[in-house]
Amino acid sequence: MQQHFSLADCDVVGFDLDHTLCRYHLPQSARLIYDSFAQYLVTEKGYDEDLLILAPDSLDFCCKGLVLDIEEGNFVKLAEDGTVLRASHGTKSMTFEEILEIYGRREWKHFNTVSGMVSRTAKYYLYDNYFDLPGALLCARVVDSLDQHDGQKKYDFWKDMVAAIQHNYKISAFKEDCGTYFPEVKNHPDKYLQRCPESVKKWLKQLKNAGKILLLITSSHSDYCRLLCEHVLGNDFEEYFDILITNALKPGFFSHTPNQRPFRTLENDEEQEALLSLDKPGWYSQGNSIQLFDLLKKMTGKLDPKVVYFGDSMHSDIFPARHYSNWETVFILEELLGDKATVPAKAESEPLEKKGKYEGDQLKAPYFVSKQWGSFFMDRVPGLENAEETLVHTWSCKCISTYSTIAIPSLEAIADLPLDYRFTRFSSNSSATAGYYPSPPRALLPNEESVTMK
Secondary structure (H helix, E strand, C coil): CCCEECHHHCCEEEECCECCCECECHHHHHHHHHHHHHHHHHHHHCCCHHHHCCCCCHHHHCCCCCEEECCCCEEEEEECCCCEEEEEECCEECCHHHHHHHHCCCCCCCHHHHCCCCCECCCEEECCCCCCHHHHHHHHHHHHHHHHHHCCCCCCCHHHHHHHHHHHHCCCHHHHCCCCHHHHHHHCHHHHECCCCHHHHHHHHHHHHCCCEEEEECCCCHHHHHHHHHHHCCCCHHHHCCEEEECCCCCHHHHCCCCCCCEEEEECCEEEEECCCCCCCEEEEECCHHHHHHHHHHHHCCCCCCEEEEECCHHHHHHHHHHCCCCEEEEECHHHCCCHHHCCHHHHCCCHHHHHCCCCCCCCCCCCCECCCECCCEEEECCCCCCCCEEEEEHHHHHHHHHCCEEECCHHHCCCCCCCCCEECHHHCCCCCCCECCCCCHHHCCCCHHHHHC
C-alpha cells in the first residue's frame, strides 16, 4: 500500500448524506432527537414524565464510542484491547474500584463481536453517530428512573427504545408527519441544518469536471433526502451526482448480496419492483455494492475502478466500505472540531447572530470533550497498587486508524485543496496520527495529554 492518498487517483467519489454532506446544528438536533424518543416512551409506554426535562449540561453524557450493556444498564468506554476504561450505571459514573469489581482488568465479554462492528444485538448497543447518540442519554436516564422506582437488577426497556426509534424514523414517517422528528425538521430546517459552504459546492463541481463519478449513498428515505439536499445544496442538487441511492440500509448495502438486497426504482418516493441489474446512472432505492460496482466498471471502462467513500459512521460507512468492498474511506469526525488545535479558521467564522439564534438553553455540542467520559481518542488507566497510571488508545481511536484511509473534521477542511493533494494515510507507518488532516487531535500528541485528558 502506498504511503499517500490522492483524490486525483480515484475514479469514483461517494458520499454519505447525514453528518457528511449535510451537517447539522448539533445542540439543536441532539435535543430534538432526545425529545422525539422521550415523548414516545412517556406517552406510549408510560415512562416517567421527568424524562421530558433535559438539563442544559446533560448532553455532556453523549460521547461517541460508548457501548450500552443492555441487561446491566451500564455504559462502557473501551480501550483498544477491549478492557473497560470508564463506565457508568445509568448516568452515574462508576469508580475505578467498581469497574474492577464488575469488569476486572480483562477484555469486556462482548468485545469480540463488537470489534467486528456488529453494533446491534439483544445484549449491547454501540453508539457511533449523532442520530443515535441522544438515545444514550435517554437510556441512561431510563435506568436511573427504573432504579429509583423498582430497584431492578436486569433491564428490559430496550424493546421500548427500539419502538421509539422505529416510530420516529420509519420510512413512512416523513410522508405521514408521524412522530416528533420529521415534522419538526420539515417546519424549521434552518434551525437544524447547516447550509453547504460554497467552497464544498465548488469542490463537488470540480470533482465532476475532472471526470469523477459522484455517488450519494444514504440510509435516509428519498423524501427526507430531497428535503436535506434542497436545503443544503439547492434545488439543483441532483446535478451534483451521477448516482443517488436512498434507503440504502447500510451497513447491509455493503455486506449483503444482490438477491438479498436488490435495487429498486422510485416513483413519487414509492419503491417499485426489484431490478435484476443496474444498467444506468440515476436515482435508486436500497441495493447493494456488488451491482453498483458492476455499473461503475461499465461507466469507467475499468476492470477495477478506484472508489473512495466519505462517511461519519464507523459502523455503517467506514468499516463496511473498507471491509466488504475494499474502498478507500474518508472518516468525517466532528470530534476533531471539539479539539481547538485542529479547527481551521473558517470553521469558526459563523456570524454571531446565527450562533446565538437557537441557543436559548445553551446545550453543548456532543463533539466537545465530555467531562464524564474524557477524550474520544485516549484515556488514562490508573495503576494497581501505587503503580503509575498509563495512557492508552480507545477502541474508537484504534478503529479509525485501522479502517479509515484518512480522517477529517468536515468536507470544508479539504475543499480548497487541489485534487491532486497527497494526504498521508493512516497505514503509511506505525504512527497513530498519520492520517488525521489538517492535524491530529491534541490528545494523541506527546506533550499535550494534560490539556485534554483532565
